[in-house]
Each structure stands twice: as structure tokens, then as C-alpha cells.
Amino acid sequence: MKVVIVGAVAGGMSAATRLRRLGPEHEIVVFERGSEVSYANCGLPYHVGGVIPDRRDLLLQTPQSLRARFDLDVRVRSEVVAIDRQAQTVRVRDLDAGTEYLETWDRLVLSPGAAPFVPDLPGIERALTLRSVADADRLTALLREKRPATAVVVGGGFIGLETAENLHRHGLQVTVVELDSQVLAPIDPELAALVHAELRRHGVGLVLGAGVAKVLPDTVELSDGQVLPADLVVLAIGVRPETRLATQAGLDLGPRGGIAVDESMRTSDPHIYAVGDAVEKTDRLDGSSIPVPLANTANRQGRLVADVIAGRPARLTGRIGTAVVRVFDLTVAVTGWNEKRLRAAGRVHQAVHTHPLSHAGYYPGAVPMSLKVLFDPESGAILGAQGVGGEGVDKRIDVLAVALRAGLSAEDLADLELAYAPQYGSAKDPVNMLGYIAENIRTGMTRTVQWHEITDRVAAGAHLLDVRTAAEHAAGCIPGSLNIPVDDLPGRLADLPDGELIVYCQLGMRGHTATSLLTGTGHRVANLDGGYRTWSVATAELAPMLVGRSVAGT
Amino acid sequence: MKVVIVGAVAGGMSAATRLRRLGPEHEIVVFERGSEVSYANCGLPYHVGGVIPDRRDLLLQTPQSLRARFDLDVRVRSEVVAIDRQAQTVRVRDLDAGTEYLETWDRLVLSPGAAPFVPDLPGIERALTLRSVADADRLTALLREKRPATAVVVGGGFIGLETAENLHRHGLQVTVVELDSQVLAPIDPELAALVHAELRRHGVGLVLGAGVAKVLPDTVELSDGQVLPADLVVLAIGVRPETRLATQAGLDLGPRGGIAVDESMRTSDPHIYAVGDAVEKTDRLDGSSIPVPLANTANRQGRLVADVIAGRPARLTGRIGTAVVRVFDLTVAVTGWNEKRLRAAGRVHQAVHTHPLSHAGYYPGAVPMSLKVLFDPESGAILGAQGVGGEGVDKRIDVLAVALRAGLSAEDLADLELAYAPQYGSAKDPVNMLGYIAENIRTGMTRTVQWHEITDRVAAGAHLLDVRTAAEHAAGCIPGSLNIPVDDLPGRLADLPDGELIVYCQLGMRGHTATSLLTGTGHRVANLDGGYRTWSVATAELAPMLVGRSVAGT
Structure with missing residues (x-):
């Protein structure tokens, strides 16, 4: 044949x-x-x-x-x-x-x-793409011969960010322009905000919510009228x-x-x-x-x-779409659906945010990561997961991808036996912790509140209780919160206001302890999922737009 | 209550x-x-x-x-x-x-x-253990005050090797004494041989197959009569x-x-x-x-x-026993059963050895690892896995531990969607490759031979065919093999001897290709699983004892 x-x-x-x-x-x-x-x-x-x-x-x-x-x-x-x-x-x-x-x-x-998408815009002929070896040769030749000092990368997806980082390596002043309100569409906004910070920390410019209107000889003009210097223009708005x-x-x-x-x-x-x-x-x-x-x-x-x-039995099963990208010092990985997609599809879901260390905190070199898992609160089925951080993010997303694929439930994550030594993880691995939290939520032991629900809940009369130390509270808190450190809580129950309490700490752990301690005191209590870290990162740049959306619908 | x-x-x-x-x-x-x-x-x-x-x-x-x-x-x-x-x-x-x-x-x-096991031996009172903070304090004080120059660590398990490495950090001349023929009992001998080499490369002495007979004031006398200098003796022979x-x-x-x-x-x-x-x-x-x-x-x-x-429903499911340990620059990880245990229990099993890189070879910093997976050739069920190498070993074993736990089959590994970017893995991840190989074996497309079966098969008339380059062949080969590089094979079919052919290359991939090409030529062909690398590492120190056992029984 x-x-x-x-x-x-x-x-x-x-x-x-x-x-x-x-x-x-x-x-x-x-x-x-x-x-x-x-x-x-x-x-x-x-x-x-x-x-x-x-x-x-x-x-x-x-x-x-x-x-x-x-x-x-x-x-x-x-x-x-x-x-x-x-x-x-x-x-x-x-x-x-x-x-x-x-x-x-x-x-x-x-x-x-697939071919890079090239929109029909004035001056677009000058823009390069990066898909084939020939594209790379063109870009490399241009860098060598023209010695550009500035670049605009259009598109904040995987290829866009990889290209921005690599142009930055050549010393170019790079700006990433992304039409959406966040880079890396596969992850949710509160995790993408960490990537925004990483790009800015390395001096990469970032313009969100704007598209390119025209490509001019030395600049790019955006849909909002901004003009960016651009000796070089790279298009990475998908294929x-x-x-x-x-x-x-x-x-x-x-x-x-x-x-x-x-x-x-x-x-x-x-x-x-x-x-x-x-x-x-x-x-x-x-x-x-x-x-x-x-x-x-x-x-x-x-x-x-x-x-x-060749006549052998073979068929492709459905895809979950696991992916990873490096953005400077961050690893960003994702599997399954994100919350934006679940919300758009009207699928009931529960989110859990954690901020574990890559390995045991007592062993040198541990670095933080932010993990988010999404599951069906009724069946417990894992729907998706994403992570942003240093070492070990790819490992946790791979583990979660296999769990998702194998049909394990979110609680099953608690019982996974993962390789532990202090250089590699924790005796309660971040993935086990996700399982513990999911189990606490599914059995009704703990109620959680998401960062984007705070505004509505407070408007409805809930009180915010910061259980971190006074020093942590002073360094930054959610406006309007009362501070009682978790260890003082048993002695200060009389100081608590009536009505619903939304408890928070830095990462969510002490908040969980405090929430547990307050159960049985007659208060309706919920713990802020992901703690102040998730809330502060998410709201720093996203609050105006997303709290607005939350009021409208969620 | x-x-x-x-x-x-x-x-x-x-x-x-x-x-x-x-x-x-x-x-x-x-x-x-x-x-x-x-x-x-x-x-x-x-x-x-x-x-x-x-x-x-x-x-x-x-x-x-x-x-x-x-x-x-x-x-x-x-x-x-x-x-x-x-x-x-x-x-x-x-x-x-x-x-x-x-x-x-x-x-x-x-x-x-659990408490460290301390055998009843003359002079044993001088030996220290390392299980509690008090033990660590004693050992630290002794290092500071007595400044020992030599140490014997009795026991080549996880704690023994970690202790040996950390005493080596203090500049001591350390010897590990292990009664078994290999260190790290949870892994199989051909992978443990890589750990032996790593210990020796770092100047740690290693005595296998001998126990301690007595502890003397400045030395340790072994069961085989050897006397080792030992200003310090640490016992780590299990708990x-x-x-x-x-x-x-x-x-x-x-x-x-x-x-x-x-x-x-x-x-x-x-x-x-x-x-x-x-x-x-x-x-x-x-x-x-x-x-x-x-x-x-x-x-x-x-x-x-x-x-x-507290009256909540909870029960512990069966354990698979995933574990990891760092030994100098190597990561050693394991989940499920090893081949020694499967063999001892008389369980039918198939082993697959691979030597993938931690990430895409074209991206800088990729380092090799050796992976072994064991599965039931009838049901396809994964029975165990182990890995030794650099970066990424813990990730692959965690992924395999979840697959094992979730009841995925060895072929299912081929279809796992794992996070790929060139810094993190390969477009065909090492775990996917294990699945591909398992599927080739289970469907009968490829037959493989294990390193410990070579002697018997050659004795029974099989011919060894090295399909690596002439230079690779010259640098070291299995005695008695014919060298025809895989790319020359189609033109040199006439040079092949009659009878069964055992094909091998360096890592197993070219051998697989050659085995495939020879199928249909009338030869009975099998590929050496794990290639020359597995064979040479395993036989370098293990051949005398294990080939002997193979002749006797396997």
C-alpha cells in the first residue's frame, strides 16, 4: 500500500x-x-x-x-x-x-x-511571526543586522510570552500587547496576575485590554490611541x-x-x-x-x-489539554478546564486555592507556588487545575492531570502516595493538601468564600476577620477587617461582631484553623479561600473589572 | 470525651x-x-x-x-x-x-x-543511630568535639545513605557497609548499581555482602574479616x-x-x-x-x-509505598513492587527499562535518568516503577504512582497528557514512552529480552547483534556480538546468522527500530530491554552473582 x-x-x-x-x-x-x-x-x-x-x-x-x-x-x-x-x-x-x-x-x-493568524491591519507586512525554522531565521537575521532596540509582541499567549522573554534576553525593551484583560488565557485571572507581576519585574512592558490598530515604520499604534516604540513587531495572537x-x-x-x-x-x-x-x-x-x-x-x-x-485497533480518547510554559523565573502549568470556562458553560464548580512551598520549608531552597484546583462539588470529580510558581509546579500539574484523566475525585488526592523527601515535597504534599481541603468542603466541615465574592458578602452584612498577627495586618489587609490573631481567638470571642464572619489569614491555613475553632460558637463562618495572598494579588489589578462582573452575575 | x-x-x-x-x-x-x-x-x-x-x-x-x-x-x-x-x-x-x-x-x-535496630555485637555501645533530635545532637556534638576523620555507616538504606553523604560533607572518609549485594533494597540491582557508582564517584567507600562482626575502639571488623577505620560508627540497618x-x-x-x-x-x-x-x-x-x-x-x-x-467515615486504603531519596547528585525514587519481590512471590511480570532525558535534548541542561516499570503482561496492570537519575525522576515516579493507584494500565501511560515545554519534558514524555513500549510488547509487536537473560539465551544458540555505530561498538560491547549499524541493516541482511537474534543498541530505541525492520525477514528477533546501558551497568558488578542465579532458576 x-x-x-x-x-x-x-x-x-x-x-x-x-x-x-x-x-x-x-x-x-x-x-x-x-x-x-x-x-x-x-x-x-x-x-x-x-x-x-x-x-x-x-x-x-x-x-x-x-x-x-x-x-x-x-x-x-x-x-x-x-x-x-x-x-x-x-x-x-x-x-x-x-x-x-x-x-x-x-x-x-x-x-x-497551523499557521500564525495575521490580521489585516495597515503596515502589518512589517510584523514577523515565529512558527517555523524560516521564521526563526528571519527574526535572528533581523536582530543581528538591524540591532533593534525596542519590540512590541502582539499577543500574551504561550508563544508571545516566550518570544518576549527571548527578545528581552537580547536587551530589547519589549512590550507585550494583549487584547484580553490577562495574559495566558488557559489560566484564571488571579493566577495570571502573578505572571503580569513577573513580566513587569523583569522590565517587560505589558498593555492589557488593547489591540493593535496600525503598524507604523518605527512604532505601533494601539486601539486605545497609545503609540509604542517598535523597531521590531512580532505577532503571536494564535494559530x-x-x-x-x-x-x-x-x-x-x-x-x-x-x-x-x-x-x-x-x-x-x-x-x-x-x-x-x-x-x-x-x-x-x-x-x-x-x-x-x-x-x-x-x-x-x-x-x-x-x-x-496498519489495521491495529487504536482510537484517541478525549483530550484534557495539559500544558506548561516558562515565563522568566515562573513555571505556569494547567490541565483541564479553567474557572472562566466552567462559569461560561454554567457548570457548577468549587475552586480551591493554595500557596504551598515546592518542598519542605525547613530544607533550603523551598520556593512558593500558587495552585488552584476546580472540582464538581456534587460528584467530587476533578475538572481542572493550574499552578504558577517556581520548581515543582509542573510535577503537581502532571500529578493532577493523571488524577483527572483517571477519574479520581478531589478527595482521592488526599490519599495519593507521592514521593516525599525534604528536597522534593512535604510529608503532606501540596496535592494531598488540595485533597484535604476538598474533603473538608465536600463534607461541610469548612465553608469557603472566593476572593471575588468578598465585596458582595460584605455588602450583605458579613464582617471580615483577619486572624494574622498584628504586624501582618498592619502591612496590608482587606479594608474594614477586624484583626484578632488566631492564637488569641479563644479568649476574645466576646469581641466578635454578630452576623456572618469571613475569616482570612495570609495563605488560608490559619484561617481554616480559626474557622474550625469558631464552629460551634453560633457564628456563621467562612474562610477566605487562598487567603490574603490570593485576594491581594487578584484585586490589585483585576478588582475594578471582576468585582463589577461579580456584582452583575456570579 | x-x-x-x-x-x-x-x-x-x-x-x-x-x-x-x-x-x-x-x-x-x-x-x-x-x-x-x-x-x-x-x-x-x-x-x-x-x-x-x-x-x-x-x-x-x-x-x-x-x-x-x-x-x-x-x-x-x-x-x-x-x-x-x-x-x-x-x-x-x-x-x-x-x-x-x-x-x-x-x-x-x-x-x-519505631526505633533503630541495634544488633547485639561486641562494642556496639560506641555506635550511634540517627532517629531523633537527641540522636542528631549527639552526632553533631561528637563531630564538633572529637573531629573524627573516618566513619563507617552500617546499612545502605535511605537513612544510611543520607547519613553517609552528610558525614562526607564534613570531610570524613566514609564507608558504607551493607549486608545485601546492593544498597537501597526497594529498587532492583541494575538500578542500585547506578547508586553504587555515584557513591564511589564521590569517594564514599562501599562494602557489599558483608556485615559487622565487632565494633572496636577505632575500627570496625566485618564478617569477612576486613577491618575498616572508624573513628565514628553509625548504625542504620532499619527500624x-x-x-x-x-x-x-x-x-x-x-x-x-x-x-x-x-x-x-x-x-x-x-x-x-x-x-x-x-x-x-x-x-x-x-x-x-x-x-x-x-x-x-x-x-x-x-x-x-x-x-x-470524631465519628466521620474514614478508612485507609492499601498502600503502594512511594518513596524518594537523594544520593549526592542522584534522585532515586520508587513506587509499588520491585522485580525482586515480584519474582519471589512468583507473580508473572514484564519489566521495561528506558534511559530518557529529563527534558528535550535540544534544550540545555537535559540530564539522563533510568526508569523501570513493571507490569502484568496479561492484564496490563502496573505493578511498580523505579527511577534513578537527575532532575525529573521524582516527577515521573509520582505520575506513575498515581497511575498505579488509579488502576491505569501500562498502555494507558501512552495516552497521558503531561505538561510539555522543552524545559520540562519531551513531546513524547518518558512516561508516554513507557506506555508505547508496553503496548508494543503486549500486542506482540516487539519481543524483548532482559539483561539477566542474555547468558542463557546465548547458551541456547541465540546470536547477539549490536546495531550501534562501529565507534560505539568498539568502545564496549557484549562479548560475542556482531556489529551492523541499524542504518546499514537493510543492505546487510545476508550477513545475519541463522537462528534467534538478540538485537541491542545503547538505550533500546535503535534496537526497537532494528527489531521492527527484521520482523518479516524470517528471523526470530528480540530487543535487549534498556540496551547496552542497562546490561553494562548491571553486569559490571552484579553479573557474577546474578547470572549465576539466572542459570540456576530464572
Whole structure:
């Protein structure tokens, strides 16, 4: 059987090599429009920044190495421009020779990827993108030859922030412009606020809630009229699935504009498959169509489509979309749904915020992180998790991703046996603590209040009780709160006002203790989830907009 | 209700504070024989080594702080010397005053911990142990005052190796003496061999397969007659549950010598509970009794027993025993069963060895690790996993521990969505790769051979085929192997001998490719699991003894 694969990066190359490992019988031809195959897409920003100085390190294979080891016929600079489904052929343009020819196929695998979205704006031709090795070469050449001093990165997503950090490494004054009120859409605003602070701490400018109106020769003009210096402009406002070929061939697209495939990666034509960033995936939680443009999912699909073509049983299960990005000294990781999406979908959910240390506090080098887990308060099912901080964030999100995927409940997290030694975690690991808190909430032992609910609750007559020390209180508190340190509380019950009490401490632990101690005293009590730290970070820049939203609806 | 708790470290203190958080109604009295409560046991070796210079950092609470915050009556230097079950009292000795008194209880919780095992040997009085703050103080004082130049650490378990490393930090010439043929019994010998190399690389002496015969004034004489210089002797040959009180009170012990408890931590007396290192736990895999002397399990049990006493539904599920230890630059982590135990129990199992990098190879700083996973070849159930290497070993073992606990199969590992960016992992994460390999084996696509099976297979007529480059082959190979680099293989099929072929490469990947390419050529082919690296590490020191065992039985 002759299998033709369009696209020689993650999904396409995984399909090709897996198919060969499954047997010598297939003829396998791979077409790649670019000059490189199987390159490390995710390394491009770091090559630009000089972290990966040698460009060759990004090139994991060559057509020659693939021919030698896997007997693959890989043709670069070869663009598939049309598919004839009836005749089972593709029309291929040799980009160097300028000629075209037909190639037959028995099975066709499309892995065309996605392209950076470029909006139609005046002057946009000057803006660069960063998706391919050719893009990285252009950007690197420009940095070397023009020595730009200022840059605007449009878009505060994963690639945007990685690019901003790497331009900053070259000494450029960089400003990130993001239309939304926060960077990194997959996480919720109170965690994104930590990333905002990190960018500013490193001298990266950040403009939120504004888009680009025009690109001028040395500047960028924003939708709010601001003009930013910009010797260099990089666009990173997301990617769009490459569906031109599929559309021309009459294959079905999905509701999100990607190529529609079934669990076996089969398109609406039973002889044509598609994998990678160009196709829509199924969300594990609600079965909806989602993009998930991630290299690991592309690799997984590529391997799987080879199995399917070889007649092995294989199907892709729903995706939860785990991801991680480094932003200067922070690690930001996420799995499953965030609260914004749960709220928009009207799904009942409970959030828990904690601020644990990466490892035992008594062992040197422990650094803080902020974790948030979302679960269904009725079933206990884990719906999503996110973390921002130093060392160990990726580990906790990976653990939570497996728990989510395996269908463990939030309380089950309490009983996970995780590797503990003081360099690696705590005897009660941050993930165990999330489970303990979830169990306290689900069994009704503790009631919690979220940071964005404070304004409404106080307006409705609740009193704020700060159980931190007097010194902590003096250094910053929620306006209008009474301060009684937790250890003084038993002796000062008479000082408490009537009505609902919202207790808070710095991180949530002492607040939990105080809340427990006050249970049975006749007060209606709730603990501020995530403590003053979550509240203060979240409200510092988000309060105006989000408290407004809370009043309107939540 | 009056609850008396014996022991104020992990299990006891977790029980006390949780019980108070559940309500103000109980009177809670905690007796502690030592001078300190709630101290960081796991930090003791690092305090001795000066990594945690301030002793106060190890003391997480004081009786005063516990009284203030949790209204706990904690009495240190107070040893419970007898239990009267009929009268529901304990007899308490005030170690400072030298007096004794009775204290009544409605519920009694025993958390006496475990004590270092001290064998009855000539001169043993000179040997120190490292279990309590008092032990650490003694060791620290001796290091300061006597300035010893040499030390023998008896026992190559977790505490023994941590102690050896920390004595080495003080400049002592340290030798570890271990009766078994390997250190760190929870891992298998071919991974322990990496730890042996790490110890030797740092100049720590290692004597395996020998015990201590006598402790002399400046030396230690071993069972094999060797005499080692030893200004200092530290005993770390394991702990024994503290069961004196329980035995005296007539409570049942389990088959492993610990206090027997049910899922609710109840002993054979319905009003007496026990938690922590003194009690036996249930193995999740086969339901047998196991010790699991780990701080996180003690904490978990302490919290749980408080829930039970307060009338909340709670039960402890079977343990899988995840653990981690740092040995110089190596992280060693393990979860579930190892192969030695599976073999001894006669359980059918399949091992997979890999040697992945901590993160994408093209991003700077990637370091290698060795992972091993064990699964049931019939059901696919994960039975255990272990890892030795640099950064990221703890993360992979935690992920595998959750997968094991959640009942995922080895193939399910292929589909886990783990956080990927080049600083954190690979687009095919090491855990995904384990899943891919397991799936290849379970579906019959690939056959593998283990390092310890080579001798037998060659004796039975199999031929060894090294598919690495000529340079790699020349630098070291399995004796008697033919070298045909994988990329030359298709053109050199005629050079292959008849009969079974055992293919190997450096790490296992090229071997897998070669094995796949040779399928269909009529050869019976198997790939050496873990490649030359696993074989060479394992056989370098283990071959004489283990290949011998292999011939005899495996």
C-alpha cells in the first residue's frame, strides 16, 4: 500500500516512522513545504534568544537520515497544492524547480499544521511571526543586522510570552500587547496576575485590554490611541488550522474551523486521515470540539494513525489539554478546564486555592507556588487545575492531570502516595493538601468564600476577620477587617461582631484553623479561600473589572 | 470525651490537631517521651551535615504553640510506661521529676513510632543511630568535639545513605557497609548499581555482602574479616516498630511485628487506636501486611484516626509505598513492587527499562535518568516503577504512582497528557514512552529480552547483534556480538546468522527500530530491554552473582 503524508513535522513524522516500524510492506512518501523536517518547533523562541545557540540542535532528522533508517521517501520544498479524491492523487509543486507533478496514494495523511493568524491591519507586512525554522531565521537575521532596540509582541499567549522573554534576553525593551484583560488565557485571572507581576519585574512592558490598530515604520499604534516604540513587531495572537487543502478537497471541517476527524483520525473521506494542529480534538469533559495545538497530542495522533492504517485497533480518547510554559523565573502549568470556562458553560464548580512551598520549608531552597484546583462539588470529580510558581509546579500539574484523566475525585488526592523527601515535597504534599481541603468542603466541615465574592458578602452584612498577627495586618489587609490573631481567638470571642464572619489569614491555613475553632460558637463562618495572598494579588489589578462582573452575575 | 495520644511527632500530632479542628468538645492530652514535639525527622541527616544549620528549623511546633492555637495539653519528657485497658488509664513517668502518675482516657491513640535496630555485637555501645533530635545532637556534638576523620555507616538504606553523604560533607572518609549485594533494597540491582557508582564517584567507600562482626575502639571488623577505620560508627540497618506498650497491654501484633490495626486504625481493643511507624499497613497489591515507615503515611493515618474518633467515615486504603531519596547528585525514587519481590512471590511480570532525558535534548541542561516499570503482561496492570537519575525522576515516579493507584494500565501511560515545554519534558514524555513500549510488547509487536537473560539465551544458540555505530561498538560491547549499524541493516541482511537474534543498541530505541525492520525477514528477533546501558551497568558488578542465579532458576 502506498501512503502519502503531507507535512513532516510532529504528527506527520510520527506517523511515518511508526508505520515503518510496523512493517516493511508500505511505500511511504512524505511531502514537506519547508526546507526542514521534524524540527523542534517548541525550541524556536529559545533559538532566537540564544539559549539554544546552534540552529542544528533544532533539526532532529534529515531526509537522508530518515531514508537510511526508515526507508522513507521524504521530499522537502515540495508543496501539495491539490488533492484529487477520485483519482487518489495529490498534485505536488516542487518549490525549487517550479514544476508540478502528480503522486498517487492509497491512504493519505494530512498533517499540515497551523499557521500564525495575521490580521489585516495597515503596515502589518512589517510584523514577523515565529512558527517555523524560516521564521526563526528571519527574526535572528533581523536582530543581528538591524540591532533593534525596542519590540512590541502582539499577543500574551504561550508563544508571545516566550518570544518576549527571548527578545528581552537580547536587551530589547519589549512590550507585550494583549487584547484580553490577562495574559495566558488557559489560566484564571488571579493566577495570571502573578505572571503580569513577573513580566513587569523583569522590565517587560505589558498593555492589557488593547489591540493593535496600525503598524507604523518605527512604532505601533494601539486601539486605545497609545503609540509604542517598535523597531521590531512580532505577532503571536494564535494559530489557525491549515485547512486550505482539506477544504479544496471537500473534506468536512469541524465547528472550530479545523479538519473534522473521528477517533481513528479519519476525515469524512475514509481513505484520508488528518492529525496534528490542523484537526479538531474532542474535549474529555464535555465532548465538544477543541483545537489543542500541542506537539505531544500531534505526536500521539501521528503514531495512532499509523496503527489504524496498519489495521491495529487504536482510537484517541478525549483530550484534557495539559500544558506548561516558562515565563522568566515562573513555571505556569494547567490541565483541564479553567474557572472562566466552567462559569461560561454554567457548570457548577468549587475552586480551591493554595500557596504551598515546592518542598519542605525547613530544607533550603523551598520556593512558593500558587495552585488552584476546580472540582464538581456534587460528584467530587476533578475538572481542572493550574499552578504558577517556581520548581515543582509542573510535577503537581502532571500529578493532577493523571488524577483527572483517571477519574479520581478531589478527595482521592488526599490519599495519593507521592514521593516525599525534604528536597522534593512535604510529608503532606501540596496535592494531598488540595485533597484535604476538598474533603473538608465536600463534607461541610469548612465553608469557603472566593476572593471575588468578598465585596458582595460584605455588602450583605458579613464582617471580615483577619486572624494574622498584628504586624501582618498592619502591612496590608482587606479594608474594614477586624484583626484578632488566631492564637488569641479563644479568649476574645466576646469581641466578635454578630452576623456572618469571613475569616482570612495570609495563605488560608490559619484561617481554616480559626474557622474550625469558631464552629460551634453560633457564628456563621467562612474562610477566605487562598487567603490574603490570593485576594491581594487578584484585586490589585483585576478588582475594578471582576468585582463589577461579580456584582452583575456570579 | 478525653483522648490521650502517645507520641507527638508525625502521626500523633496530625491526630491531635485534626481532632481539635473537628471540634472544641474533646479534651486532648499528648505524651511525648522526648524533649521535642512535631520535629522534622526527615531533616535530621541534613542538620548533621550542616545543610540545615539551625536546629530550630527542625522544630515545627512547641507545646506552647500547640496549647495556644489548638488547646492541646502536650507534655514532653513524659513517657507512657503502661496501659490499663480495664481501667482505661495510662501510667505516665515524668522523666525529669522521676515520678509517675495515672491519666484516664476514653480513647487512646498510640503513635510510638519505631526505633533503630541495634544488633547485639561486641562494642556496639560506641555506635550511634540517627532517629531523633537527641540522636542528631549527639552526632553533631561528637563531630564538633572529637573531629573524627573516618566513619563507617552500617546499612545502605535511605537513612544510611543520607547519613553517609552528610558525614562526607564534613570531610570524613566514609564507608558504607551493607549486608545485601546492593544498597537501597526497594529498587532492583541494575538500578542500585547506578547508586553504587555515584557513591564511589564521590569517594564514599562501599562494602557489599558483608556485615559487622565487632565494633572496636577505632575500627570496625566485618564478617569477612576486613577491618575498616572508624573513628565514628553509625548504625542504620532499619527500624523496628515500638510495640512494647502494645504488647504489655495485650494488643494484637501483625505478622511483621507491628501493631495490628484495621482500616480505621483500630487495634484489637476497640477503644485503642494506633498510627504511624509502629503499625502494619495493608499492601495494595496483594493485601499482605507491610511496614511502610514513612512520614506521609503516618500523617495520613493521624488525620484519619481523628476523623474516626470524631465519628466521620474514614478508612485507609492499601498502600503502594512511594518513596524518594537523594544520593549526592542522584534522585532515586520508587513506587509499588520491585522485580525482586515480584519474582519471589512468583507473580508473572514484564519489566521495561528506558534511559530518557529529563527534558528535550535540544534544550540545555537535559540530564539522563533510568526508569523501570513493571507490569502484568496479561492484564496490563502496573505493578511498580523505579527511577534513578537527575532532575525529573521524582516527577515521573509520582505520575506513575498515581497511575498505579488509579488502576491505569501500562498502555494507558501512552495516552497521558503531561505538561510539555522543552524545559520540562519531551513531546513524547518518558512516561508516554513507557506506555508505547508496553503496548508494543503486549500486542506482540516487539519481543524483548532482559539483561539477566542474555547468558542463557546465548547458551541456547541465540546470536547477539549490536546495531550501534562501529565507534560505539568498539568502545564496549557484549562479548560475542556482531556489529551492523541499524542504518546499514537493510543492505546487510545476508550477513545475519541463522537462528534467534538478540538485537541491542545503547538505550533500546535503535534496537526497537532494528527489531521492527527484521520482523518479516524470517528471523526470530528480540530487543535487549534498556540496551547496552542497562546490561553494562548491571553486569559490571552484579553479573557474577546474578547470572549465576539466572542459570540456576530464572
